[in-house]
Amino acid sequence: MKPIGKVLCAAGLLAGLLAFFWREPFNPESLVGARVLLTGASAGIGEQMAYHYARFGAEMVLTARREAVLQKVMEKCLTLGAKKVFLIPADMSSPSEPQKVVQFAVQKLGGLDYLVLNHIGANRFQMWAGDVEFTRWLMQVNFFSYVALATAALPTLEKNNGSLVVVSSVAGKIATPFTTSYSATKFALDGFFSSLRHELIMQGKNVSVTLCILGLVDTDTAMESVRGKVHLTASPAPEAALAIILGGATRLQEVFYPWWLQQVFYLWVLAPSNQVLQSYYNYSSP
Numbered sequence: 001m002k003p004i005g006k007v008l009c010a011a012g013l014l015a016g017l018l019a020f021f022w023r024e025p026f027n028p029e030s031l032v033g034a035r036v037l038l039t040g041a042s043a044g045i046g047e048q049m050a051y052h053y054a055r056f057g058a059e060m061v062l063t064a065r066r067e068a069v070l071q072k073v074m075e076k077c078l079t080l081g082a083k084k085v086f087l088i089p090a091d092m093s094s095p096s097e098p099q100k101v102v103q104f105a106v107q108k109l110g111g112l113d114y115l116v117l118n119h120i121g122a123n124r125f126q127m128w129a130g131d132v133e134f135t136r137w138l139m140q141v142n143f144f145s146y147v148a149l150a151t152a153a154l155p156t157l158e159k160n161n162g163s164l165v166v167v168s169s170v171a172g173k174i175a176t177p178f179t180t181s182y183s184a185t186k187f188a189l190d191g192f193f194s195s196l197r198h199e200l201i202m203q204g205k206n207v208s209v210t211l212c213i214l215g216l217v218d219t220d221t222a223m224e225s226v227r228g229k230v231h232l233t234a235s236p237a238p239e240a241a242l243a244i245i246l247g248g249a250t251r252l253q254e255v256f257y258p259w260w261l262q263q264v265f266y267l268w269v270l271a272p273s274n275q276v277l278q279s280y281y282n283y284s285s286p
């Protein structure tokens with residue numbers, strides 16, 4: 001092949017790949033006036049998402065446990081351009097809260113276009129020591145409350161061709177040591193919401209489900225739990241927040257952030273990597 005042929009061939013391949021992966025371009029206009037219910041909005045990635053949504057001109061209901069902190073986030077959102085922001089403090093370990101929060105949001109905003117589920121009870125990053133009650137509590141906060149919030153919001157999301165955005169973690173795709181309970185809650189999210197996505201499509205309901213698989217992000221909670229235990233580079237929270245919002249707005253099924261996690265995940269599925277890790281433990285223990 002002549003050099004020019006090779007260049008054309010490579011360009012064609014690149015264009016094809018781009019067309020394949022870049023299905024829907026992001027249109028910032030689509031978020032102007034969008035009605036968003038965002039959980040875990042007082043700190044970390046949730047707080048950063050609130051600021052991005054505010055800049056895009058969305059209308060929001062913010063929820064988290066700490067009212068005073070939420071108040072500050074709300075005030076900053078208003079200065080950044082959000083048209084309407086409301087807040088409702090809620091503790092997602094209480095089974096009655098999800099329904100209340102969704103009702104409040106629907107009443108204040110007149111419906112929902114986005115339900116962004118982001119709150120977590122954090123990982124303890126320690127070896128399993130038998131605390132079943134902690135696992136039960138974490139399952140309530142990280143999983144059952146997500147199911148209840150989504151269930152309460154589905155009717156309004158269906159009416160509005162809305163989107164469900166579920167923030168998860170690489171610990172919900174790949175099991176590693178020191179994440180037993182946390183990993184379990186995140187795998188549960190993948191199982192539930194990936195199955196629900198099929199059912200919505202089967203029923204002709206136009207609600208997208210976006211599962212977000214995040215690596216280590218430099219939030220206070222995450223950095224606190226891994227301090228002195230793992231040596232990984234953390235990604236900036238504002239970038240992670242933007243990746244989630246764009247994934248939701250373009251109705252992607254899964255968002256990996258940082259993007260290379262997707263490659264790591266496919267390699268993990270293909271290769272017997274568990275054995276590699278396990279022989280490393282044998283090698284490194286005394």
Ligand SMILES: *[C@@H]1O[C@H](CO)[C@@H](O)[C@H](O)[C@H]1NC(C)=O
Binds near residue numbers: 159160161206
């Ligand atoms: C939902 O999407 C369908 C198909 O694009 C469209 O006909 C309908 O008007 C949309 N409904 C709303 C409320 O946006």
Ligand SMILES: *[C@@H]1O[C@H](CO)[C@@H](O)[C@H](O)[C@H]1NC(C)=O
Binds near residue numbers: 160161206
């Ligand atoms: C689903 O809703 C989105 C957002 O409103 C719209 O762009 C799309 O055309 C709808 N798809 C179907 C199949 O109705």
